[in-house]
Amino acid sequence: MHARAVAATTTALLGTAALLSPVPAARAGDVGRLTVLAHRGASAYAPENTLAAVDKAAALGFTWVENDVQRTRDGRLVVIHDDSLRRTTNVEQVFPGRAPWKVKDFTAAEIARLDAGSWFSRAYTGTRVPTLAQYMREVEHHHEKLLLEIKNPELYPGVERQILEQLGDEGWLDRRHRGRLVVQSFSADSLRLVHRLRPAVTTGYLGTPSAATLPRYAGFADLINPSVGSISAGYVRSVHSVHGPHGRPLRVLTWTVDDAVTAWKAVGYGVDGVISNKPDVVRAALRAS
Template sequence: DSALSEKLGIADHAVIAHRGDSYNAPESTLPAYQLACEVGADYLELDLQRTKDGKLIAVHDDNLKRNTNIETVYPERADDPVNTFTWAELEKLDAGSWFNESYPERARESFRGLKLVTLDQVREIAEGCAHQPGLYIETKVPEFFPGIEKDLKDDLTKHGWLDDDAKGKVILQTFNKSSLETLQSVMPTVPKILLLWAGDGYIPTKDSAPKADDESYAEYYARQEVASKEGYAEWLDYAKQHGAIGVGPSTIQTQHDDAWSSQFSYMELAAPWMVEMSHEKDLLMHVYTVDQAVDFERYRDRGVDGFFTNRPNLAVKTLSGG
């Protein structure tokens, strides 16, 4: 609710640029974050991982096959996780050309050869941006990165991002309950969001058997029942008891521009009663991942407090009524 957002120093109907403006530029690269700044996103979102030599970087997947040319540069290591590479090794990768090939209608020659980015580079874009967006940082696969929460704290502290006057400028997010607890103990006063997804154990299933090998995740989740009120309440209570100021649930989108965004949107965890229940418990709701005007309006009218979006430009225009 808007009063709670205001109290925490967080924009109402916050526009959270998911991996930057990842609709118009390759995700998690400098132009993606620069575009997100230019269109007025409230937050630059990133997935935090750590290289073998300790550099904090912004990468989503467990490996680098989908969004770099690693299969050409290090063919025998293409399946290896991010933490087995040094930053010098990762800097040799092209993190932009895949986008031009996948989305020729949005391709730009300048994307060819783009590099992966560090947390520091994303922070510097935010610092250089006229309207001073915040950073919305997810600890990704934290089990691979023991101590990453403390590393993050040290980096943010060193650059003044955890000073008293930076209230609401950093939001921490995770799907991982153990990481939420660690974040809470390391940075107790920084706002945290527990991300919710259907496979987290709070959703009663029609069939408790795990996903079949030949079944897509979309099919798997379509077999599940809607969350029970008791299960959802338990989930929210867990979040609250462990220091979260809100939750980040998945949503069902009306339409998709591409297979990429539809692949990960399979379960409504922000139904009207869920939004109401969250607010009754004084928890904010920042939903993922919304990319269409009709869906921004639908969820805004339902009362959600913020939107992870690959299209911050469209979000800003739609939510400001433009």
């Protein structure tokens, strides 16, 4: 096992680590720490993108949670992955005549009526789709950190400014939260705008841009966050060789890593973090080394 993998394994025992700050050699060798992030909360064990999933991630000992943000018809920000309410709520039963049940076609009050837990388990019947404000307060309650995805920004003009305003209203843009927030998106245009409006905010591009184009992304993104099946050790080295907008080497968070074999593959690639529905499985696999 090479040095980066050894260091990543050591720090994975802690379950979480800083994304951007260098780690002293005496503590973690000559590389940055591996971060394990709970995808949509601990979504293998509680309904994704709900407060229950945040609570479960905290109970498992993970301080980074990822979520997805979209906007309702009346302009409220809610936490949900799909642009349709159909998969993770009982919207078909409550509003049978409103197919295809798009988030943008429902008011926040209508969405608040929906059951977002029973599809996952009877134990979570009555769980609701949280607003972004509710979600952030739950994350804050557990002293966790937030990887926030701007989902489908092309459907919601101006959503970037609105998200930043809400983050500011909740205190997430102050110095105390500087190392506790990353905003990511599949949209380069969205991230450029976020970086222009709030240069201090850490940003991550979701995708696998070619090595030759990485300097373009480095103008507005601190992290490159690709799927684990799309990368190699060489690609990760290429990412690390480029410095981002805050003068530090770009970092890599890869997704979605849910089993021991894939976890070790990601560690071997030299990534800085893994995003997982089963973060405890990843941690246990690395601890067993």
